[in-house]
Amino acid sequence: MKYKNLLYAQSGGVTSVINTTAAGVIETARKSKKINKVYAGRNGISGILKEEIIDTSLESNTQINNLKFTPGGAFGSCRFKLSNPKRDLNQFERLLNVFKSHDIGYFLYNGGGDSQDTTNKIAEFTKNAGFPVQCIGIPKTVDNDLPFTDVCPGFGSVAKYIATSTLEAAMDVKSMSETSTKVFIMEVMGRHAGWIAASSALASNEKGGAPHIILFPEINLVQAKFIKKVKETVLREGYCVVVVSEGVKDARGRFLSDSGRVDAFGHKQLGGVAPRISEMIQSKLGYKCHWSVPDYLQRSARHISSKVDFDQAYAVGKAAVEFSLKGENSIMPIVVRNKSKKYSWTIGKVELKKVANVEKKLPRTYITKDGFYVTKKCKDYLQPLIQGEAFLPFKDGLPVQAKLKNILVKKKLEKFN
Amino acid sequence: MKYKNLLYAQSGGVTSVINTTAAGVIETARKSKKINKVYAGRNGISGILKEEIIDTSLESNTQINNLKFTPGGAFGSCRFKLSNPKRDLNQFERLLNVFKSHDIGYFLYNGGGDSQDTTNKIAEFTKNAGFPVQCIGIPKTVDNDLPFTDVCPGFGSVAKYIATSTLEAAMDVKSMSETSTKVFIMEVMGRHAGWIAASSALASNEKGGAPHIILFPEINLVQAKFIKKVKETVLREGYCVVVVSEGVKDARGRFLSDSGRVDAFGHKQLGGVAPRISEMIQSKLGYKCHWSVPDYLQRSARHISSKVDFDQAYAVGKAAVEFSLKGENSIMPIVVRNKSKKYSWTIGKVELKKVANVEKKLPRTYITKDGFYVTKKCKDYLQPLIQGEAFLPFKDGLPVQAKLKNILVKKKLEKFN
Numbered sequence: 001m002k003y004k005n006l007l008y009a010q011s012g013g014v015t016s017v018i019n020t021t022a023a024g025v026i027e028t029a030r031k032s033k034k035i036n037k038v039y040a041g042r043n044g045i046s047g048i049l050k051e052e053i054i055d056t057s058l059e060s061n062t063q064i065n066n067l068k069f070t071p072g073g074a075f076g077s078c079r080f081k082l083s084n085p086k087r088d089l090n091q092f093e094r095l096l097n098v099f100k101s102h103d104i105g106y107f108l109y110n111g112g113g114d115s116q117d118t119t120n121k122i123a124e125f126t127k128n129a130g131f132p133v134q135c136i137g138i139p140k141t142v143d144n145d146l147p148f149t150d151v152c153p154g155f156g157s158v159a160k161y162i163a164t165s166t167l168e169a170a171m172d173v174k175s176m177s178e179t180s181t182k183v184f185i186m187e188v189m190g191r192h193a194g195w196i197a198a199s200s201a202l203a204s205n206e207k208g209g210a211p212h213i214i215l216f217p218e219i220n221l222v223q224a225k226f227i228k229k230v231k232e233t234v235l236r237e238g239y240c241v242v243v244v245s246e247g248v249k250d251a252r253g254r255f256l257s258d259s260g261r262v263d264a265f266g267h268k269q270l271g272g273v274a275p276r277i278s279e280m281i282q283s284k285l286g287y288k289c290h291w292s293v294p295d296y297l298q299r300s301a302r303h304i305s306s307k308v309d310f311d312q313a314y315a316v317g318k319a320a321v322e323f324s325l326k327g328e329n330s331i332m333p334i335v336v337r338n339k340s341k342k343y344s345w346t347i348g349k350v351e352l353k354k355v356a357n358v359e360k361k362l363p364r365t366y367i368t369k370d371g372f373y374v375t376k377k378c379k380d381y382l383q384p385l386i387q388g389e390a391f392l393p394f395k396d397g398l399p400v401q402a403k404l405k406n407i408l409v410k411k412k413l414e415k416f417n
Numbered sequence: 418m419k420y421k422n423l424l425y426a427q428s429g430g431v432t433s434v435i436n437t438t439a440a441g442v443i444e445t446a447r448k449s450k451k452i453n454k455v456y457a458g459r460n461g462i463s464g465i466l467k468e469e470i471i472d473t474s475l476e477s478n479t480q481i482n483n484l485k486f487t488p489g490g491a492f493g494s495c496r497f498k499l500s501n502p503k504r505d506l507n508q509f510e511r512l513l514n515v516f517k518s519h520d521i522g523y524f525l526y527n528g529g530g531d532s533q534d535t536t537n538k539i540a541e542f543t544k545n546a547g548f549p550v551q552c553i554g555i556p557k558t559v560d561n562d563l564p565f566t567d568v569c570p571g572f573g574s575v576a577k578y579i580a581t582s583t584l585e586a587a588m589d590v591k592s593m594s595e596t597s598t599k600v601f602i603m604e605v606m607g608r609h610a611g612w613i614a615a616s617s618a619l620a621s622n623e624k625g626g627a628p629h630i631i632l633f634p635e636i637n638l639v640q641a642k643f644i645k646k647v648k649e650t651v652l653r654e655g656y657c658v659v660v661v662s663e664g665v666k667d668a669r670g671r672f673l674s675d676s677g678r679v680d681a682f683g684h685k686q687l688g689g690v691a692p693r694i695s696e697m698i699q700s701k702l703g704y705k706c707h708w709s710v711p712d713y714l715q716r717s718a719r720h721i722s723s724k725v726d727f728d729q730a731y732a733v734g735k736a737a738v739e740f741s742l743k744g745e746n747s748i749m750p751i752v753v754r755n756k757s758k759k760y761s762w763t764i765g766k767v768e769l770k771k772v773a774n775v776e777k778k779l780p781r782t783y784i785t786k787d788g789f790y791v792t793k794k795c796k797d798y799l800q801p802l803i804q805g806e807a808f809l810p811f812k813d814g815l816p817v818q819a820k821l822k823n824i825l826v827k828k829k830l831e832k833f834n
Contacts, residue, residue, distance in 0.1 A: 014592050016585070043595040072588025078596040160814060167815055168433070168717040171489025175431050178460040179495040184713060202815065275692075292712035296601060300585040304720055306814065386814035397577060397723065397803035398584055398619065 003034050004105020006324065008056075009041030009048060010073040010140075011080075011111030011118070015154025016161075016302040017313035017390075018140050019067040019074045019402070021110055024317025025138075026056055026064050034325055039102065042408065043076035045109070045118060049091060051098050051411045058407050066402035068314070069392050071300035074404055077111075082118050085125060092125045094416050099126065099133050101412040106134045106324045110317075112141035112152075116332060117356035123330040136320045137332035137352050140313075142299045144195035147358045148350040149334035153316055154299070156309025156385035159199030161301040162188055162243075163386060165294065166203035170210030170241045173290065177239035182287040183230060184241050186211075187274035189298060191247035194218050194362040196298070199382055200243040201374045210241035215277075217247030218362050219371040221256065227284045229372055234287060244273050303399050307388025312345065319347045343384035420451050421522020423741065425473075426458030426465060427490040428497075428528030428535070432559050432571025433578075433719040434730035434807075436484040436491045436819070438527055441734025442555075443473055443481050451742055456519065459825065460493035462526070462535060466508060468515050468828045475824050483819035485731070486809050488717035491821055494528075499535050502542060509542045511833050516543065516550050518829040523551045523741040527734075529558035529569075533749060534773035540747040553737045554749035554769050557730075559716045561612035564775045565767040566751035570733055571716070573726025573802035576616030578718040579605055579660075580803060582711065583620035587627030587658045590707065594656035599704040600647060601658050603628075604691035606715060608664035611635050611779040613715070616799055617660040618791045627658035632694075634664030635779050636788040638673065644701045646789055651704060661690050720816050724805025729762065736764045760801035 008025050010018055022040070029035045042052035054075055056064070067074055082091050099107070109119040116137040123135035139146050144155035166186065173184040190196040194216030203210060212233045215221055233240040248256050257273045274291035281289050312335050319333035332355055336348040366378035374382075393400045425442050427435055439457070446452045459469035471492055473481070484491055499508050516524070526536040533554040540552035556563050561572035583603065590601040607613040611633030621627060629650040632638055650657040665673050674690045691708035698706050729752050736750035749772055753765040783795035791799075810817045 010592070014589055043592075046596050070588060071585045072590075073592030074588075075592075076595060077592045079593070080596050163815055164720055165714050165718070167818070168488045168719055169713040171487060171491075171818065172431055172713045172717040173489075175427070175460075175490030175492075175494045176496070178493060179463050179497050186714075205813075272692075275689075290712055291710070292714050293708070293710045294714060295707055295709035296586040296589045297582050297603075297709050297711060297714075300589040301582070302585055303581055383813070388814065389811055394806055396622075396800070397805065398580055401584070401588065 003036040005037045005039055005103050006035050006106040006108065006321070007039045007041060007048070007053070007104045008108045009044045009110065010075055010077040011044040011109060011115035012077060013142065013299065014071070014073040014077050015140055015142050015299055016071040016157045016305050017154055017310055018110060019070045020310055020313040021138055021140065021153060021317035022074060023064055023067040024314040025108060025321055028318045028321040032321065032325060035106070039409065040075040042406070044078035044080065045082065046078040046080040047076060048098055049094055049416055051413050051416070053102060053409045054406050055409045059404055063402050063404055066400060069302060069399060070401040071302040074402055075406065081114060082121065085121055092122070095122060096126055096129055096131060097413055100131055102409065104133055106136070108136050108138055108320050108324070110138040110140050112143065113146055113355065113357055113359060116352055120330055120352035120356050123352065134324050134329045136323055136328065137355065138316050138320045139332055139334060142196065143190055143193055145193040145359045145361065147355060147360045150337040150345065151312065151335050151385055153309060153313035155195060156312070157301070157305035158189070158196055158298050159202065159382060160306040160386035161298050161304050162196055162199050163202035164304055166200040166211050166241065166243060169292065170203065173241060174239050180288060181290045182234050182239050183281050183289045185274045185277050185289060185291040186243050187246055187272045187291070187293045188243060190217060190245045192217055192359055192361065194245050197243050197245040198362060198366065198374045198378055201379060202382055202386060208237055211243045212237065212240050213242045213372045214374065215242065215244040215248045216362060216367060217245050217249065219367060220249050220251050220253055222251050223280065227281070230281055231285055242277060244277055246273055248273055303392055305390040306386045307390045308385055310390035315347050323349065420453040422454045422456055422520050423452050423523040423525065423738070424456045424458060424465070424470070424521045425525045426461045426527065427492055427494040428461040428526060428532035429494060430559065430716065431488070431490040431494050432557055432716055433488040433574045433722050434571055434727055435527060435557050436487045437727055437730040438555055438557065438570060438734035439491060440481055440484040441731040442525060442738055445735045445738040449738065449742060452523070456826065457492040459823070461495035461497060462499065463495040463497040464493060465515055466511055466833055468830050468833070470519060470826045471823050472826045476821055480819050480821055483817060486719060486816060487818040488719040491819055492823065498531060499538065502538055509539070512539060513543060513546055513548060514830055517548055519826065521550055523553070525553045525555055525737050525741070527555040527557050529560065530563055530772065530774050530776060533769055537747055537769035537773050540769065551741050551744070551746045553740055553745065554772065555733050555737045556749055556751060559613065560607055560610055562610040562776045562778065564772060564777045567754040567762065568729065568752050568802055570726060570730035572612060573729070574718070574722035575606070575613055575715050576619065576799060577723040577803035578715050578721050579613055579616050580619035581721055583617040583628050583658065583660060586709065587620065590658060591656050597705060598707045599651050599656050600698050600706045602691045602694050602706060602708040603660050604663055604689045604708070604710045605660060607634060607662045609634055609776055609778065611662050614660050614662040615779060615783065615791045615795055618796055619799055619803060625654050628660045629654065629657050630659045630789045631791065632659065632661040632665045633779060633784060634662050634666065636784060637666050637668050637670055639668050640697065644698065647698055648702055659694060661694055663690055665690055720809055722807040723803045724807045725802055727807035732764050740766065
């Protein structure tokens, strides 16, 4: 009897440990005798529609192991939403043809909320079409906004990067503050949920420590209150570190980064939120400001990944294969926090239909009453997620990364438009 | 006989290893029987004028050792230029009084070009005033623009951070490029010299690897040529990573970040060079861009410091004390690259008067003919400087940092205005 092939693919914004999940999938599947080949979609579902399927069996064990040290999406990811199957079945029929032609029995889709909606729809479609493919979602997002799972793989590492960077940059600005920069503003990712911004608070374990102010997308910014707080902080501490989420909104609920302002030439004004906050402080208080926008650096900083996050990223990949082998379908492995005093976790599961398109925001109880900081409850939640340093080999002064051949299997179908 | 005290101070923009130099100074001085106490100026020369002098003998050996893991300036730094002694001797006389009152025999000033000019002037003034203080400059600057020394302590670590971040972020944008971001722009420090921008090239050890384009302050940017190069890169590689120095200038030699543009409200337009380059590419080519400005993160990232840089930072601190004990004056220890096949270095010295106010730019032979990349000669120079990872202990998921008491010695003088 010939066993079925497994198709794994990456979707949405990547993380520093999504390839660790890929390694978890591939290494676990390689050990099983009930899975034939592990394929990977090139650039997620977008490549699968084009029948661009990578044969991972052509990669050495060493290179699959090196995936654990490699940020980004090693097989390519995509921002691509399938059409609504109620209106247009074209893409779903194409996927079914690709699955049939390449004897796919398992489809593992590694992504966030939108992607899991896709995974769920594919499961339903293939079942109804009489060629049931077991579809397992694998959680991944630095935004930490998936429901049910205690944490999303990828988040713990960004949290560690942001907390570390806040700690380090705070030392810098503190030492310059008497005669130079008084306020440092760092803009972090998280358009709709303030989890990453909140993680900066882990840098502070003492009274008066940085960050002093955190701006969340969940709390509309009242400028006068904010400016007052900055001033009080500088007068008290000599300097002020502000961490701002890219998704922060003004008092009327409009994105600060999208206020429709144009420059003298009529171009839409550029820059993220950090330069805007910097301008606000400089014009109101006259303090010299510096600002930072790490952008992709924060979610690809594999060199400072959290060991807990790394382990969880591997575990969800491994579990996805194990669930597949147990005959599970339309589910997603999740991280479950045990009710123990010392932090520990296990892998559970949730039905995909429950996950799809739900966004988990920072609860109000995780934000202080004045809206400018996190509560102890929030720090207690976050603290375990940045624990441990995920080992990384260096060569010639730089992190080692996987070098994959990414060879496509021979196409069997017509071109798809 | 009572031995003299040593006064150490930090000046200018800080680095991730300037406190390692401080540890080199303090640990070496503690071992010597010919130095009484090691004092540190609070906030550099600015605090010394106010007679704000920290007694480092009150810090434990453990905390002095922890300085090696602590970025920023642990005693405070400053941006402060002494008045010209030919016109106003007030500040110099005050310094002399402070030195006399606290029995300072050695003054070690840890800073860049401007600071070494200060150190030199102080040496001359105290000699002429009949209270000669041995003044030793200690090199430090992430900009790597000091002459004579092969490299400036602080630079190797930024170079390692920037090369690592380029490597990591490139994996991210590459994996998203088919359906999303095609161009990633990272703005790095270096207002007048392109050393930091150049170091990003270490991320690429293969044909076609990122970064694809580097923009230096030494080369005026010709927009049409640049846009053509971005387009060619995206067509060939599928994506493009641009590293731009904050000091890049337009074709007419004006800073791109300082073009005098104002927004609709008449405010001076904000934002660094990266968002400007991003706008340029988006408007000319329509590619989706992402941009990053690490700012202080790059020069305070002790968690990814270079071991070579760390060792050199310690060595110049140690050497400064050893030179002091040998009776040297008005000199600065420098890093000398040995003429060996395998990289090795020793500590030499240079007269301060030669160092003061000289800026070492990237030589034209280090930049490719088209102006958009570095030559092999440049990479050969840079490569050894990022070697090795400087060990760093973590606690609760974050780097351990020194906790100094920074207790001031009792003031003996009148207040100074």
